[in-house]
Amino acid sequence: xxxxxxxxxxxxxxxxxxxxxxxxxxxxxxxxxxxxxxxxxxxxxxxxxxxxxxxxxxxxxxxxxxxxxxxxxxxxxxxxxxxxxxxxxxxxxxxxxxxxxxxxxxxxxxxxxxxxxxxxxxxxxxxxxxxxxxxxxxxxxxxxxxxxxxxxxxxxxxxxxxxxxxxxxxxxxxxxxxxxxxxxxxxxxxxxxxxxxxxxxxxxxxxxxxxxxxxxxxxxxxxxxxxxxxxxxxxxxxxxxxxxxxxxxxxxxxxxxxxxxxxxxxxxxxxxxxxxxxxxxxxxxxxxxxxxxxxxxxxxxxxxxxxxxxxxxxxxxxxxxxxxxxxxxxxxxxxxxxxxxxxxxxxxxxx
Amino acid sequence: xxxxxxxxxxxxxxxxxxxxxxxxxxxxxxxxxxxxxxxxxxxxxxxxxxxxxxxxxxxxxxxxxxxxxxxxxxxxxxxxxxxxxxxxxxxxxxxxxxxxxxxxxxxxxxxxxxxxxxxxxxxxxxxxxxxxx
Numbered sequence: 506x507x508x509x510x511x512x513x514x515x516x517x518x519x520x521x522x523x524x525x526x527x528x529x530x531x532x533x534x535x536x537x538x539x540x541x542x543x544x545x546x547x548x549x550x551x552x553x554x555x556x557x558x559x560x561x562x563x564x565x566x567x568x569x570x571x572x573x574x575x576x577x578x579x580x581x582x583x584x585x586x587x588x589x590x591x592x593x594x595x596x597x598x599x600x601x602x603x604x605x606x607x608x609x610x611x612x613x614x615x616x617x618x619x620x621x622x623x624x625x626x627x628x629x630x631x632x633x634x635x636x637x638x639x640x641x642x643x644x645x646x647x648x649x650x651x652x653x654x655x656x657x658x659x660x661x662x663x664x665x666x667x668x669x670x671x672x673x674x675x676x677x678x679x680x681x682x683x684x685x686x687x688x689x690x691x692x693x694x695x696x697x698x699x700x701x702x703x704x705x706x707x708x709x710x711x712x713x714x715x716x717x718x719x720x721x722x723x724x725x726x727x728x729x730x731x732x733x734x735x736x737x738x739x740x741x742x743x744x745x746x747x748x749x750x751x752x753x754x755x756x757x758x759x760x761x762x763x764x765x766x767x768x769x770x771x772x773x774x775x776x777x778x779x780x781x782x783x784x785x786x787x788x789x790x791x792x793x794x795x796x797x798x799x800x801x802x803x804x805x806x807x808x809x810x811x812x813x814x815x816x817x818x819x820x821x822x823x824x825x826x827x828x829x830x831x832x833x834x835x836x837x838x839x840x841x842x843x844x845x846x847x848x849x850x851x852x853x854x855x856x
Numbered sequence: 857x858x859x860x861x862x863x864x865x866x867x868x869x870x871x872x873x874x875x876x877x878x879x880x881x882x883x884x885x886x887x888x889x890x891x892x893x894x895x896x897x898x899x900x901x902x903x904x905x906x907x908x909x910x911x912x913x914x915x916x917x918x919x920x921x922x923x924x925x926x927x928x929x930x931x932x933x934x935x936x937x938x939x940x941x942x943x944x945x946x947x948x949x950x951x952x953x954x955x956x957x958x959x960x961x962x963x964x965x966x967x968x969x970x971x972x973x974x975x976x977x978x979x980x981x982x983x984x985x986x987x988x989x
Contacts, residue, residue, distance in 0.1 A: 796947050800968075803946040807873045807969025814972060816880040828869050 521642060525551040527571060531563040531594070532556070532579040532606065537629060541577060541606070541637075548638040560585040560593060567594070573601040575641060580607040588618070595622050600652065602644045606632075624648070671748075671767040673700075676760050677725060680705040683757050692748075692769055694741035708738050710745070721752065721763070729753040735770055747771045790846050797839045801832040808832070858908045859987045861887040864896050864926070865915035865944070874913060874970055881972040883979065884911075893921035897929055904938050909987065913970070916945040916952060927959045936961035940983050944968055 526549060532538045538556060545552055555571065557563040559582050567573070578594055580586055585593065594603055602624035605615075615626040624644040627636070665672055671689035675682050681704045690697055693708055709717055717736050724730040731751040738746045748767040755764045808825045811817065817825065861884035863874045871889040878884045890896040900910055916923035923943060930936040936959075943956040946968040956965045963983050966974060979988045 796949070800946045803968035804867070804869060804873075807870065807971075810969055810971045811873050811876055811880075814877065814880045816876060821876075 521645070522548055523550055525553070526574040527553050527555070528575045528577070529555045529557070529563065529566055529571075529573045529601075530577045531558075531560065531582065532577065533558045533582050534579065537579065537606070541632070544632060544634045544637050545641075547634040549641075559583050560590060563594070564597060567597045567599075567601075573598075575644065576601050576603045578603055578605055580605055580609075588614075588621070591618050591621055591623060600648070602648045604640060604644060671769065672764065673767075674755065674757050674762050674764050675705050676757075677754070677763050678761060683760065683762055689767065692740075692746060692767065693738065694744075710737050710739050713737050724752065725754070727754070735774075738767075745771070747774050787847070790843070794839060794843045794846075798836060801835040801839070804832045805829055805836075857986055858905075859911050859940075860884075860903070860908060862890060862896060862899070862910055862912045863887055864890045864893060864912060864918075864923075866891055866918045867915075870915070870968070877970055877972055877975060881975045883975045893918055893923070893926040893929075896926065897933070897935070900930070900935050900938065901933060904935065908938070910939045911984065911987070912939055912941045913944050913966070914941050916943060916947070924955070924959075927961060930961060931959070942966045942978070944970070 528545070530538055530541060532541070542554060555566055555573070557566055561584070563578075567576075576594065576598055578590070580590065582590060591603075591605070603622075604625045604627060605618055605623050606627055606629055608629045610628055618626060624647065625640045627640060665684070666686045668686055669688055671686065671692040673682055673685040673689045682701050685697060685700050687697075690700055693700065695703070706714060706718075713736055720732065729752065732749065735747045735749045738748055740746055746769055748769050748771070750768070751766045753764040753766075755762050757764075808829050812822060812825055861878060863871050863878075865871050865874070868891065871891065875887050875889055878887045888899070890899065896912075914923045914926060918926075921929070923945075927936070927941065930939060939961045940963050941959070941961045942964045943952070943959075943962050944966050945952050953965045956962045964978065964981065966978075978984060
């Protein structure tokens, strides 16, 4: 029993037959061209044909602003033929799929040309409207898928390469770098080519190396891991960078690899350090001043205590009051120096 | 037992206040004042007798020989057993207090200023009680 076309399939085919397609046919045999055109018009309603008799003329069209949805290429043209012709056309075809037309049956060559990037290989003798329609349908769908995959690959590649967060990939066995994004290059201060010729050990400080490699070894079998502590890395200039990292085991071009996402926290730590230093200084100042203030204050309290005992003569009392004045002046001096010192303690600006 | 009160402080004003207060409170009728720790040691070494204790009010922060150095000198010279020392300081640093107890002769830590009330309290201190009976 014949299978009834699914509605979806049906509409897809319908829409394809109505779709506007720009077609280039590179064919020197006018009879073959006419036949192909006829077959195509039998199934497609909105085709725009461009015909060239040799490669040179085809080249002009391919390099023009026209975008072709399909290119039919005869393999035996007056000046060009075979594999070199296929290569020449593919080089300038861009994203347009190329379908080969040939009169000779050579299966090995057929496979070889498909490997070169040709979308389909048709024998002129077996050509009919149905086989042609099927081939075009497959070719266009395949091309859509290919473009979709290329776009999504680019999207992921961009996510890696254009990310403002430093990332690199290294081979888990050889520790050689496999890929790096520009944020990481900036962080470590290397050029891309230079970085990709290096291995992981070269961006670590000797003292940190064992700890780091040991830690990485431990998490080799985990899918991903983020380290709580930071590690110190070496820039090309020899400067230290402190960075927190998240690592992820990935397959990179069939190699066991580790994706490392590094978050530079050098500045944050420097800032904390500056704050801690400032805090310590403020503590010292407050401690020192409390001592300096305590001395005249305790003297004033002592004098008042003494006056309250009523054991001093009038002359002694006058002397004591003078002493209170001296001590208050001393106290005043300390208080002034406190505010002066406090304003001098500003956190150091980090770069 | 007989005792003699010595005030050691580089600030004359403090010495004056201490003297007056001690006389007024009856802690001592004739306290002696020293502005210099070395002088104090010389005085003690020249006036020791087995029947007498020196009750010393010792300032910690003094130039040249400070209170801690003074107590170390006393220990070296074997004079510390004739002394009861109160370490005086205007500081509120608890580490001073901790340090004071490490000296055998130091029997107390007194925060400045000295007052009649504090002096009366000290009279009842275990080591001093026999001196005031």
